[in-house]
Amino acid sequence: MARTKTTPTRRQASAEEASPPVAPEPLAIDEVLRKLESVVAELEGGEIPLEVALERFEVGVRLARQGGQLLDRIEERVEVLLADRDEVAPFAGGDEEDDD
Structure with missing residues (x-):
């Protein structure tokens, strides 16, 4: 016959208790700042x-x-990305011209 109420067995219950809690996924910096601003x-x-x-x-x-x-x-x-650069290169963007 069909059961109307299901209860976990001892083995299932102990397995659920033994499993470590899932750590929350780390937030991105934008999300952290948004939440901090809200607080x-x-x-x-x-x-x-x-x-x-x-x-x-x-x-x-x-x-x-x-x-x-x-x-x-x-x-x-x-810092790792820029570690192999010996000098700082000037910014190449923009429409500024030197008139000197």
Whole structure:
């Protein structure tokens, strides 16, 4: 006969408990900045209770740290890309002409 209620077996339940939680995918720097700006706007608005403000502040601190780490990685990548250049080349774009 058909079951109306399904419950996990002990083996299934223990397997689910044993599996590690999935880590959230890291945010892009633009997303971190957008979320941080939102938190700052909430805090500056002054319309939220103190407990909520403290929680939002904690979120903001985490986002600021994450953003700093992302910027550090971006800076390292730029340094690696430019490491083999001996000198800085002038910007070749634009329509400016030297009249001298």
